[in-house]
Amino acid sequence: MLHIKCPYCGMRSQNEFSYGGDASVKRPELNKEISDEEWDNFVYNRKSLRGKHLELWQHLSGCRQWIKVERDTATHEIFNTFKADEEIS
Amino acid sequence: MTQKFRLENGGLINRDKKLSFKFNGKTYFGYEGDTLASALIANGVHLVGRSFKYHRPRGFFGAGVDEPYAIVQLYRNNETEPNIKATEQELFEGLEAKSVNCWPSVNFDIGAINNFLKIFLPAGFYYKTFMWPKSFWYRVYEPFIRKAAGLGVASTKHDKERYEHKYEYCDLLIAGSGPSGLASAYAAAKNGARVILAEDKPRFGGSLLTSDVNIGNQSGEDWANSIISELKEMPNVVVKNRSQVFGYYDHNMLVMSEKVSDHLPKTKKHHPKQRLWYIRAKEVLISSGSIERPLVFGNNDTPGVMLSSAAKEYLKVYGVLVGKNPLVFTNNDSGYETAIEFKKNGINPIILDSRVNPQSEIVNEAINLGIKIKFSYVVVAAQGYKKVSSADIAKISDDKKQLDTIENIKCDCICVSGFWTPTIHLASQSGNKTKFKEEIDAFVPGTSKQNETTLGAANGIFTLEETLKDSFIAGQDLSKKITNNDNKISFPNVVEKKSSQHDKFWCVPLPKGKSYKRFLDFQNDVAVSDIEIALKEGYRSIEHVKRYTTLGMATDQGKTSNLNGLQLVSDIENKVVPAVGHTTFRPPYTPISIGAIVGREVGKHSKPTRKSPMHSWHEKNNAVFVDAGVWLRPRYYKQGSETLFEASKREAKNVRTNVGVCDVTTLGKIDIKGPDAAELLNRVYTNAWLKLPVGKARYGVMLREDGIVMDDGTTTRISENHYHMTTTTAQAANVLSHLEYYLQLVWPELNVNVVSTTEQWAGAAIAGPKSRKLLQKLFPNNDVSNEGLPFMGYMESDLFGVKARIFRISFSGELAYEVNVESDNGHFMWEKIIELGQEFQVQPYGTEALSTLRIEMGHVAGSELDGRTISYDTSLEGLISKKKDFIGKRSLNREAFTSGDRQKIVGVVPLDKKTSIPEGSHLVKDAQAPLPNKKLGHISASCWSVEHDNPFSLAILKDGKNMIGEKLFVMSPLKNKVIPVEIVSSHYVDPKGERVRS
Numbered sequence A: 001m002l003h004i005k006c007p008y009c010g011m012r013s014q015n016e017f018s019y020g021g022d023a024s025v026k027r028p029e030l031n032k033e034i035s036d037e038e039w040d041n042f043v044y045n046r047k048s049l050r051g052k053h054l055e056l057w058q059h060l061s062g063c064r065q066w067i068k069v070e071r072d073t074a075t076h077e078i079f080n081t082f083k084a085d086e087e088i089s
Numbered sequence B: 001m002t003q004k005f006r007l008e009n010g011g012l013i014n015r016d017k018k019l020s021f022k023f024n025g026k027t028y029f030g031y032e033g034d035t036l037a038s039a040l041i042a043n044g045v046h047l048v049g050r051s052f053k054y055h056r057p058r059g060f061f062g063a064g065v066d067e068p069y070a071i072v073q074l075y076r077n078n079e080t081e082p083n084i085k086a087t088e089q090e091l092f093e094g095l096e097a098k099s100v101n102c103w104p105s106v107n108f109d110i111g112a113i114n115n116f117l118k119i120f121l122p123a124g125f126y127y128k129t130f131m132w133p134k135s136f137w138y139r140v141y142e143p144f145i146r147k148a149a150g151l152g153v154a155s156t157k158h159d160k161e162r163y164e165h166k167y168e169y170c171d172l173l174i175a176g177s178g179p180s181g182l183a184s185a186y187a188a189a190k191n192g193a194r195v196i197l198a199e200d201k202p203r204f205g206g207s208l209l210t211s212d213v214n215i216g217n218q219s220g221e222d223w224a225n226s227i228i229s230e231l232k233e234m235p236n237v238v239v240k241n242r243s244q245v246f247g248y249y250d251h252n253m254l255v256m257s258e259k260v261s262d263h264l265p266k267t268k269k270h271h272p273k274q275r276l277w278y279i280r281a282k283e284v285l286i287s288s289g290s291i292e293r294p295l296v297f298g299n300n301d302t303p304g305v306m307l308s309s310a311a312k313e314y315l316k317v318y319g320v321l322v323g324k325n326p327l328v329f330t331n332n333d334s335g336y337e338t339a340i341e342f343k344k345n346g347i348n349p350i351i352l353d354s355r356v357n358p359q360s361e362i363v364n365e366a367i368n369l370g371i372k373i374k375f376s377y378v379v380v381a382a383q384g385y386k387k388v389s390s391a392d393i394a395k396i397s398d399d400k401k402q403l404d405t406i407e408n409i410k411c412d413c414i415c416v417s418g419f420w421t422p423t424i425h426l427a428s429q430s431g432n433k434t435k436f437k438e439e440i441d442a443f444v445p446g447t448s449k450q451n452e453t454t455l456g457a458a459n460g461i462f463t464l465e466e467t468l469k470d471s472f473i474a475g476q477d478l479s480k481k482i483t484n485n486d487n488k489i490s491f492p493n494v495v496e497k498k499s500s501q502h503d504k505f506w507c508v509p510l511p512k513g514k515s516y517k518r519f520l521d522f523q524n525d526v527a528v529s530d531i532e533i534a535l536k537e538g539y540r541s542i543e544h545v546k547r548y549t550t551l552g553m554a555t556d557q558g559k560t561s562n563l564n565g566l567q568l569v570s571d572i573e574n575k576v577v578p579a580v581g582h583t584t585f586r587p588p589y590t591p592i593s594i595g596a597i598v599g600r601e602v603g604k605h606s607k608p609t610r611k612s613p614m615h616s617w618h619e620k621n622n623a624v625f626v627d628a629g630v631w632l633r634p635r636y637y638k639q640g641s642e643t644l645f646e647a648s649k650r651e652a653k654n655v656r657t658n659v660g661v662c663d664v665t666t667l668g669k670i671d672i673k674g675p676d677a678a679e680l681l682n683r684v685y686t687n688a689w690l691k692l693p694v695g696k697a698r699y700g701v702m703l704r705e706d707g708i709v710m711d712d713g714t715t716t717r718i719s720e721n722h723y724h725m726t727t728t729t730a731q732a733a734n735v736l737s738h739l740e741y742y743l744q745l746v747w748p749e750l751n752v753n754v755v756s757t758t759e760q761w762a763g764a765a766i767a768g769p770k771s772r773k774l775l776q777k778l779f780p781n782n783d784v785s786n787e788g789l790p791f792m793g794y795m796e797s798d799l800f801g802v803k804a805r806i807f808r809i810s811f812s813g814e815l816a817y818e819v820n821v822e823s824d825n826g827h828f829m830w831e832k833i834i835e836l837g838q839e840f841q842v843q844p845y846g847t848e849a850l851s852t853l854r855i856e857m858g859h860v861a862g863s864e865l866d867g868r869t870i871s872y873d874t875s876l877e878g879l880i881s882k883k884k885d886f887i888g889k890r891s892l893n894r895e896a897f898t899s900g901d902r903q904k905i906v907g908v909v910p911l912d913k914k915t916s917i918p919e920g921s922h923l924v925k926d927a928q929a930p931l932p933n934k935k936l937g938h939i940s941a942s943c944w945s946v947e948h949d950n951p952f953s954l955a956i957l958k959d960g961k962n963m964i965g966e967k968l969f970v971m972s973p974l975k976n977k978v979i980p981v982e983i984v985s986s987h988y989v990d991p992k993g994e995r996v997r998s
């Protein structure tokens, strides 16, 4: 069970969180003309990375904030966690 | 019967408390403090089971967790449990156990014929033998394997025992209470660290209980006891025996299984049977010790062949002799310690030492005690079928390749020692890449992966002095990092005997003309010849060899077999052991009961139960409840001897003719506030929301980004920037997360807050032609006329002093209202409705009647919004705005979603107007068509239409739009039904929707 540092609440157990997938996916803007391919990439296509991955988690049984977690998908090592609006260098 | 193999004195057992127990139906006696194994051996019982594959007789090989053979079926307090190690099960009064894996009995076992048909079961036998012909698998092979194999029978009864889970945090978790565990725990505890010290056995001390050493002028055992009593007194220390740390998971979380009651005849009141600890530790000290390695020779699986350390433990801890005429076969000094213990108790052992001329303190002591020792000698084969009766021995050449003349000597047990294997399972599970240590021919932990440190024998350190020194320092340093305290502990004086080098020899060659089975893996019956075959057949990777031969699999996880297996592969392949590598160690280290894993989340406790504020009223009025998500909802209110069908029909009919009231508290409710609330709704729902006036409700449908319908419900504008959203009961939590996702991540610029208010409001739906009259009685000061409170209108009012919200919305297609009051007043509201509704023949109705009402109206619900349907399919496409963008809109022009013959919701009526249609049935064109019969659609919901008094169903049907009036067949192979039906409009009642507006 992972131990995730919520930027608002501190270290919490994985079972308080729910997983939200790749955090680098950006929803296309509303009312914008985009190609089918672009839309499909947003809705369906995800990379299945081995290694460092920036992903979304929601602190469901805590502060209910969506946060970003930088995690190694192979070792589960968590390098850093960020608030949703935090700049990631 | 007397305990013939029990010594007069000695051992740590309580001789004042005699216990009786049964094994295979026969009564024996032992003492408090015995294990089932020690008590059986004390009674001279060595035959306890049959081996897995060949059904060869099986005795005891170890004295604890390392035992591969002695697995029994246990009977305790009218319950039975398989897979119990006799070496771990503590004896209690009235214990009963039986052998497993033998049929009809342990003494006469049919499966043993496998042993004489060796050709039948070589390596990979499952893959080869049972593959052909295919049709034989279910009828012949599988039943045969199931009958003949297996390590016990799981009970099919409900387990009445209680199992608990406990979550714990600590600074240091120490796994194992041998010398390294005790020393590190003591040092860390003295530094103020929060320590958990876990020991899998009932007694603390590990090897100190059996070795002849002295620490600080005390015997090892006394020193262990004094440290433990001091630790137990410290408030920052938790000391647990009977507790196995069996798994090392991510982020320094370990799981420990505590056997709270397994050693008692029955679980004490208010106690659990077992407790599973989830421990998040800052640092982990692995002091799990080492397991003695077997030596490999002919018939080395015969009962009576066992680890020399186990023989010593039976002697020193239990006062039990494993034999009276022992042979000790060793390649190192450890065998001597066992022989010396025998000698001290008046038994004359013979030592066979594979080494040429070892020199050490222990060897000299054995010589001085007059023990007979044969150097450069090996056991070629054990003789005896159900118990060792003699041994073929021979002198072996210095290169260990040639055997001299074979002699036979009488003995009743063979104690083997092939040196020691560190127990590195936990370190390996943590991700530590282990390394091979040449001096001890074994793997030890390498660089730490998580915050783990391995100490003592588990780290390949076999001298007590070095172990204690390392462990005191580790305990001190690691705790200092955490607590910043620096209490120095004076290092005790240690007296131990110096050992000499062990011999790398591990496997006795086969003598000419003999084909003895030489076993590597005792639990899975893997012999040297099996590995040889696997390699001949081309298996190279150790992971493949493992699976093909079953070496190191199952509950044993290679505890005794691992290294000898690797050694063999590397010998044949002409590689070094580290080049072969070892297989992955997986948790659990020892078997864990399913009960412990499940804990208390059983039956009703597997999820929370939510009850509405009106629950007690429903109960009093004979409601029959149904699970709706985590909620309990009345399904129907039973009157007299009514069936579900009769009651729901009565309730639904009363709604259509008079007025009914339904508890709708469970609907999801979300409070939405902020200047951009309307904009959020406009993006979330498919229809337009910017112009909804204050005091009005609107029905909306929300999609997922892939265009599939996610949920539906009404949202009401309470005031300028305040909305009240309702969701279906099932999707309430998902919709809230969905809104939070878009507000926090996608459109953070929207100034909106959302919060769940599902449990803040109690809701009652009042539906039926007389509902307005009832509402007027409830709110005499309000104008609730069709003009004063029109369809989709909203008003706030006062229900006899209680704040109330009134919505004119309808689930049932009837003239209907929903009244919400704060939860605390829910019961009051409900009673008022029932009381004032008497004159209008009000009746409560449950979910079954509610379903009937909505199905015959063609209203979609969860069974149509099943994660596969789009708005068009459910005839909600009229709510799709062409003018604005919203979540999922871009997906709607996908080819499959726009095809002309897209599936659509329809009504289905049986031609005979009598036969009920099972939900989930398929619709087909031709009932006689050959299989697979093409499916055109499926029945999503069925009811008995109270309006038409005949069965009616909703279906999602291909090209449904053009199918109205068609005759099809409903097929339910499950219910073995074929029903001719007609396709009709999904709006079976009031197709123009006039009633809700009346």
Ligand SMILES: [Zn+2]
Binding pocket: A006, A007, A008, A009, A010, A059, A062, A063, A064, A065
């Ligand atoms: Zn949080």
